[in-house]
Amino acid sequence: MAARTTSPWGTRLGFLALAATALVTFFPIYWMLMTATMPTSLILARQPALLPHPGLFSLDAFWGALARKPFLLWTLNSLIIAVASSAVSLFVAVLAGYSLSRWSFASQRLLAASLMLGKILPASLVIIPFFVMFSVGGLLDSYGALVLANVSTGVPLAALLMKQFFDRVPRELDEAAMLDGCSRLTTLGRVVLPLVKPGLASCSVYLLLMSWSEFLFARTLISDVNKRVLTVGLQSFAGEYLVDWPALMAAATLTLVPIIVLFIFLEPFLVSGATSGALSK
Amino acid sequence: MSLSSVEASPVRNAGGIRRKGRREVRERLFAAALLGPALLVLAALILYPLYKVVDISFRIGPSMNLARLGQQPLGLQNYARIFADQTLWAAVKASGLYVGGSVALAFLAGLWTALLLNARLPGRRFLRTVLLLPWAVPGIVASVIFSWMFDGSYGVVNALLRYTGISHADTPWLMNADSAMLTVIIATAWKAYPLITLTILAAMQTIPGELYEAASVDGATPAQKFRFITLPGIASAGLVSVLISALWIFVDVDIIFGSTGGGPALATSTLPLYIYNEAFQFFRMGTAAAAGVVMMIAAIVASGFVFGAIRKQRF
Structure with a gap:
């Protein structure tokens, strides 16, 4: 809140520092885009061009990547996994979040504590029992296994998030709806859910982002090349003996663009979420 | 804290003791039913794996056959x-x-x-x-x-x-x-x-x-x-x-x-x-x-x- 930079010179200097910092932190993404869209001769050189030459823009690296690896198939797989994992997690989380927000019997308290545990359980640890469980259950190499693994990390996060959104809807509203003859379930579906639409949207975006980015479960539980997701495909492509950098950066762009779109939706919520969190605790 | 919402509900005051009790039971059932899927996820995908990983850490001997991992002898060798x-x-x-x-x-x-x-x-x-x-x-x-x-x-x-x-x-x-x-x-x-x-x-x-x-x-x-x-x-x-x-x-x-x-x-x-x-x-x-x-x-x-x-x- 403090207006520390009151003089025009201070403001100018501050803006310069801010812009320079943004330039540095954006540079990796910028360089990925440059490598993916500029001719190889400009980039793979002793004196690489640091600025884009718009006239030389080409998508050759993308065609190269698609010709060498089934990136479109992997994109489709990523999409299926992300949508399925997020839908299941959201469904479970909405019901649990509402229950956690409105009641606090022993079962709710037990669930809330276990959800916290689930939130801190590292993927690099649970992947061991997951692999053993899915292997014994014959689920290895199936989308089902990967969706279940993603749900195990999605539900703790989403349920606690949804509880916070439900907490902002006054209880009196539920009671009024029930006085008017709504059942508990129609109260949730017709009265409360429409009021937490922004929360549902943020939560879905968050879940989609998480499962789209997920790597460890996908790399371990799926071995069939045709069932791979983008992140695993990207890593296998990068691990080849002679790396085709422009094609790799094109594939990285393919993975990142949906994320950037989702992030632009999510960013205001992230900022307000952090603020209200700090204010309430 | 959330029990109070049940108490404050005007509907409950309108009913007799019997209706009150039945309503409370239905309320508790509904609250628990909403948690059902989450409890299932929790038990199968968080608590059981956690138990399982601790269990595996005490199983000694070869672990190539994952189905038989649970029958290996227990010990601190790992x-x-x-x-x-x-x-x-x-x-x-x-x-x-x-x-x-x-x-x-x-x-x-x-x-x-x-x-x-x-x-x-x-x-x-x-x-x-x-x-x-x-x-x-x-x-x-x-x-x-x-x-x-x-x-x-x-x-x-x-x-x-x-x-x-x-x-x-x-x-x-x-x-x-x-x-x-x-x-x-x-x-x-x-x-x-x-x-x-x-x-x-x-x-x-x-x-x-x-x-x-x-x-x-x-x-x-x-x-x-x-x-x-x-x-x-x-x-x-x-x-x-x-x-x-x-x-x-x-x-x-x-x-x-x-x-x-x-x-x-x-x-x-x-x-x-x-x-x-x-x-x-x-x-x-x-x-x-x-x-x-x-x-x-x-x-x-x-x-x-x-x-x-x-x-x-x-x-």
Whole structure:
């Protein structure tokens, strides 16, 4: 809140520092885009061009990547996994979040504590029992296994998030709806859910982002090349003996663009979420 | 707290004792039914795996046949074996360097960007989105981008060092131990700092402006205001964000997996990477699970200590 930079010179200097910092932190993404869209001769050189030459823009690296690896198939797989994992997690989380927000019997308290545990359980640890469980259950190499693994990390996060959104809807509203003859379930579906639409949207975006980015479960539980997701495909492509950098950066762009779109939706919520969190605790 | 909602309900006052009781039972049933799917997920996908990994860590003998893993004899050999393993201690050391380096760098970047965003500068709405973007970049994408930037032959980092005349060494960053560690630390800090920015920024916005005005009246310099007003105001939020970042960096494998793969010569093979390789490269589930349990306990004990220290300080 403090207006520390009151003089025009201070403001100018501050803006310069801010812009320079943004330039540095954006540079990796910028360089990925440059490598993916500029001719190889400009980039793979002793004196690489640091600025884009718009006239030389080409998508050759993308065609190269698609010709060498089934990136479109992997994109489709990523999409299926992300949508399925997020839908299941959201469904479970909405019901649990509402229950956690409105009641606090022993079962709710037990669930809330276990959800916290689930939130801190590292993927690099649970992947061991997951692999053993899915292997014994014959689920290895199936989308089902990967969706279940993603749900195990999605539900703790989403349920606690949804509880916070439900907490902002006054209880009196539920009671009024029930006085008017709504059942508990129609109260949730017709009265409360429409009021937490922004929360549902943020939560879905968050879940989609998480499962789209997920790597460890996908790399371990799926071995069939045709069932791979983008992140695993990207890593296998990068691990080849002679790396085709422009094609790799094109594939990285393919993975990142949906994320950037989702992030632009999510960013205001992230900022307000952090603020209200700090204010309430 | 939420029981009171049932009590306050006017419907309940209208009914007799009998209806009241039945209503309460239905209410409890409904509340429990909503939790059903979540409890199922919790039991099958969180609590059972947790039990299972502890169980596996005590199963000794060959673990090639996963279906029979649960019938192997119990013993402490896996724990004895990992503690005698030089590779584990190397991994602990690598983890210490990796977490310490990444968190320190991410904190400095987070503090710097929060200070910039907190000042009322033009263009900050747009630049805020740019500054927070690395948070959303998948670890694997970050790691392949940084591998390319730090490539020895055509990497842009070496080119920038040449252009600015700082170095003409053509360093193969990922090929030798120290520079490989530095590279993964930079990549990790890049992805980790926005979370710290957000938390510190939120804390800064709760510091009353009058404090700064009063300090100005008293003739405080900007450095003094930062030292005596800003820093105490963000200390506890900053510590919590550092702890949370340290925890996820400690257990994360994506960035190292996608760039160095733990190399060269295990220089960047951190504890979670050691565990992953034990389990899925050498297929020693028992020792992998034992190391995993140790990692989890270390994380919990460390965070307990830090939280305890924060409580005691009472910022």
